[in-house]
Amino acid sequence: DTGVSQNPRHKITKRGQNVTFRCDPISEHNRLYWYRQTLGQGPEFLTYFQNEAQLEKSRLLSDRFSAERPKGSFSTLEIQRTEQGDSAMYLCASSLWSGENTEAFFGQGTRLTVV
Amino acid sequence: QKEVEQNSGPLSVPEGAIASLNCTYSDRGSQSFFWYRQYSGKSPELIMFIYSNGDKEDGRFTAQLNKASQYVSLLIRDSQPSDSATYLCAAPTSTKFYFGSGTKLNVKP
Numbered sequence: 001d002t003g004v005s006q007n008p009r010h011k012i013t014k015r016g017q018n019v020t021f022r023c024d025p026i027s028e029h030n031r032l033y034w035y036r037q038t039l040g041q042g043p044e045f046l047t048y049f050q051n052e053a054q055l056e057k058s059r060l061l062s063d064r065f066s067a068e069r070p071k072g073s074f075s076t077l078e079i080q081r082t083e084q085g086d087s088a089m090y091l092c093a094s095s096l097w098s099g100e101n102t103e104a105f106f107g108q109g110t111r112l113t114v115v
Numbered sequence: 116q117k118e119v120e121q122n123s124g125p126l127s128v129p130e131g132a133i134a135s136l137n138c139t140y141s142d143r144g145s146q147s148f149f150w151y152r153q154y155s156g157k158s159p160e161l162i163m164f165i166y167s168n169g170d171k172e173d174g175r176f177t178a179q180l181n182k183a184s185q186y187v188s189l190l191i192r193d194s195q196p197s198d199s200a201t202y203l204c205a206a207p208t209s210t211k212f213y214f215g216s217g218t219k220l221n222v223k224p
Binding site: 033040041042043044045048055056091100101102103104105106107108109 | 119149158212217
């Protein structure tokens with residue numbers, strides 16, 4: 001068990017460019033979450049997958065954001081036409097869901113800077 | 116919509132003291148809470164969770180839940196400089212966690 005892995009760890013991009021982040025969850029975990037965290041704030045929910053199905057998306061997830069989890073394994077989060085306000089830490093978490101008391105394990109995050 | 120509120124701090128305590136971190140929540144239906152620790156630039160890591168009224172102890176950490184007052188706290192005994200971090204309170208639902216903004220703790224040697 002190598003934990004949740006996210007790549008890249010850091011990304012600097014110019015405004016208007018597209019970026020894609022990858023998350024590899026803990027093996028066998030059926031749930032995968034994406035959160036966004038800005039300085040001084042707690043993580044904010046973006047979306048989650050149960051296996052390969054994307055079951056909920058936050059209003060924070062504008063139409064410029066898209067997430068996939070093909071085959072229920074790794075997931076990608078793409079941001080199109082990036083804006084400076086997209087600068088944040090993007091966190092991925094996974095869990096082996098068994099109820100509300102199920103712990104979610106976080107990856108190290110991808111820090112996005114839009115210049 | 117769940118609201119989870121935390122004082123952003125920083126909370127400064129001397130080494131060896133008890134640090135008390137507090138969290139209030141708006142949804143009376145919330146049944147359980149998680150405490151995560153986050154070092155600067157790192158990802159959150161679970162310290163403990165609590166789902167029953169009263170206290171739950173794990174080593175130097177004690178979580179306290181008072182559902183009537185909608186209040187959950189984390190006590191850290193014998194605080195160490197390595198405890199200096201941001202502590203996040205989180206309320207889970209069937210689909211997500213709602214996080215507070217976190218309280219930054221500084222433990223001074």
